[in-house]
Amino acid sequence: MDLKSYLVEKRETIDNALKAYFEDSEKGPSRDLFRAMKYSLFAGGKRLRPILCIAGAEAVGGDGGKVLPVACALELIHTYSLIHDDLPLMDDDDLRRGVPTNHKVFGEALALLAGDGLLTEAFRIMSSDGIVQHMAPATALQVINIIATAAGCAGMVAGQVADIQSEGKEADLELVEFIHRHKTGALISASVKCGAMIGGGDMEALSAIALYGDNIGLAFQISDDLLDLEGDPGVMGKEPGSDQKKGKVTYPGVLGADEARCIQEKLVRDAVTALDVFDYRADPLREIAWYIIKRKK
Ligand code: GRG
Numbered sequence: 001m002d003l004k005s006y007l008v009e010k011r012e013t014i015d016n017a018l019k020a021y022f023e024d025s026e027k028g029p030s031r032d033l034f035r036a037m038k039y040s041l042f043a044g045g046k047r048l049r050p051i052l053c054i055a056g057a058e059a060v061g062g063d064g065g066k067v068l069p070v071a072c073a074l075e076l077i078h079t080y081s082l083i084h085d086d087l088p089l090m091d092d093d094d095l096r097r098g099v100p101t102n103h104k105v106f107g108e109a110l111a112l113l114a115g116d117g118l119l120t121e122a123f124r125i126m127s128s129d130g131i132v133q134h135m136a137p138a139t140a141l142q143v144i145n146i147i148a149t150a151a152g153c154a155g156m157v158a159g160q161v162a163d164i165q166s167e168g169k170e171a172d173l174e175l176v177e178f179i180h181r182h183k184t185g186a187l188i189s190a191s192v193k194c195g196a197m198i199g200g201g202d203m204e205a206l207s208a209i210a211l212y213g214d215n216i217g218l219a220f221q222i223s224d225d226l227l228d229l230e231g232d233p234g235v236m237g238k239e240p241g242s243d244q245k246k247g248k249v250t251y252p253g254v255l256g257a258d259e260a261r262c263i264q265e266k267l268v269r270d271a272v273t274a275l276d277v278f279d280y281r282a283d284p285l286r287e288i289a290w291y292i293i294k295r296k297k
Contacts, residue, residue, distance in 0.1 A: 001280075003287040007051060010064075014050045017068045018042070018075065021125065036106040036114035037121075041079050043097040046297075048220075049074040049187060052288065053195035056209055059275070059282035062199020066134040070143055070198060073122035074191050077151050080118035081160075081187075083111055090164065091246065095239070123148070135198050143194045150190035159183025168247030176254045177218070184224070185217025192216075192285070208274045212285060215271035219292050222264040225250035227297070229257060236297045268293055 018041060025034035050071030054064035086093040086101040087108060093101050103111035125131075126144050135143070149155055159182025166175060189210070196209040227236060228243045229252050243250050251260035271289045275282045 001283045001287060003284065003291060006284050006287070007046075010051045010054055011047045013054075013068070014047045014071060014075065015042075017072050021072060021121075032106070032110060033113060033117055036102060036110045037079075037117050039105060040083050040096070040102045040114065041076070041118070043099050045075070045079065045097060047075060048288075049078050049191040052188065052191040052213075052285075055282075055284040055288065056192035056195025056201075056213075057199030058195075059209065059278050059285050060196045060199040060201035060205045061281060062196075062201070064195075064199075067195050067198045069125050069128075069131055069134070070147075070194055071191075073126045074147065074187065074194075076118040076122040076125070077147070078187060080115040080122075081151075081156060083115040083118070085160065087111060090160075091242075093242070119151075139197060143197060146190050146194055146197075147187075150186040155182055155186035155190075156184075159186065163249065166249045169249070171249040171254055173254055176249050176251055179249055180218050180221040180251070181214070184221035185214065188217035188220055189213030204277060208277045211274040212271045212289070215267040215274070216289050216292055219264045219267040219271070219289070222251045222260055222267070223292055223295055225252050226257060226260060226264075227295075232296060264293060 022034060022038055022041075025031070025038070053067050053071040053074055057067045058064045082096060083102045085091050086096055087103055094104055095101060101111075102114055106114065123144065126140070126147070131140050151157070159179050162175070162179045163183050166179065190213070192213040193206065193210055196206055201209060225243065228240050228250070231240045233239050242248075243253070251263065255263070268289045272286050275286055278285075
């Protein structure tokens with residue numbers, strides 16, 4: 001399969017769906033808030049999480065179109081996390097996705113609130129009437145629960161706290177794995193899992209997808225560590241070396257780059273093996289797993 005055209009096609013579908021949620025949003029008294037939300041949402045993200053959600057549904061023979069509201073909600077949650085992560089009180093970054101970070105353009109208060117708005121809007125979308133046209137109410141509830149768990153204090157928020165608290169400290173493999181699985185892996189894994197649930201996957205399919213998701217989630221953050229060490233700033237849209245400057249706990253920092261690459265490759269191999277229970281419809285998931293190793297941004 002041609003992964004590049006698959007990603008382009010899905011990205012366009014997701015972008016159109018996202019735009020529809022924000023139509024006319026800049027006309028009312030909250031226009032500045034919506035401008036700030038849209039600034040980061042449409043700043044050129046890869047849309048990895050929503051694409052994984054769609055590909056998860058397709059892998060189990062489901063209709064990728066039915067997951068679109070949840071796929072969009074995942075991108076809203078991801079974008080909120082980036083805006084907050086870039087704030088001076090957290091990572092204090094000036095550039096994201098190749099453009100000035102949200103607070104650099106809109107100020108800290110509006111950036112904070114734009115993140116809050118995106119997070120809350122995600123849960124509004126996932127709990128709105130339209131969602132049960134695509135899935136049973138019990139499935140919708142389960143999906144919302146999985147995503148809230150992955151994004152909240154048992155997932156991404158916990159990982160972010162551990163990441164901040166361990167800055168500049170000695171770390172071991174257990175700590176770096178905790179940070180990476182929670183900060184980044186949890187939402188990635190939930191994306192593909194929820195897609196497969198909405199797509200109607202049975203227990204065997206869902207446990208295979210869960211294993212795939214957990215492995216690629218961690219592998220993705222290891223690529224991020226490696227890119228920060230040796231990536232091309234022109235392609236990444238930000239300067240490398242920031243992890244080291246901030247004393248971040250990373251896989252290459254704990255194990256060295258070669259060992260980190262070995263672990264990453266094993267994670268991806270195991271992820272792809274977990275997909276053996278599926279036919280060609282899981283090919284996009286297989287290709288995405290290999291892309292995680294090869295990605296340049
Ligand atoms: C603020 C609660 C809270 C959490 C923040 C996601 C996160 C937790 C911090 C971001 C720090 C960071 C750069 C982590 C590396 C992995 C990662 C999430 C990279 C960005 O995701 P991509 O590559 O971004 O999917 P795009 O821009 O393509 O959407």
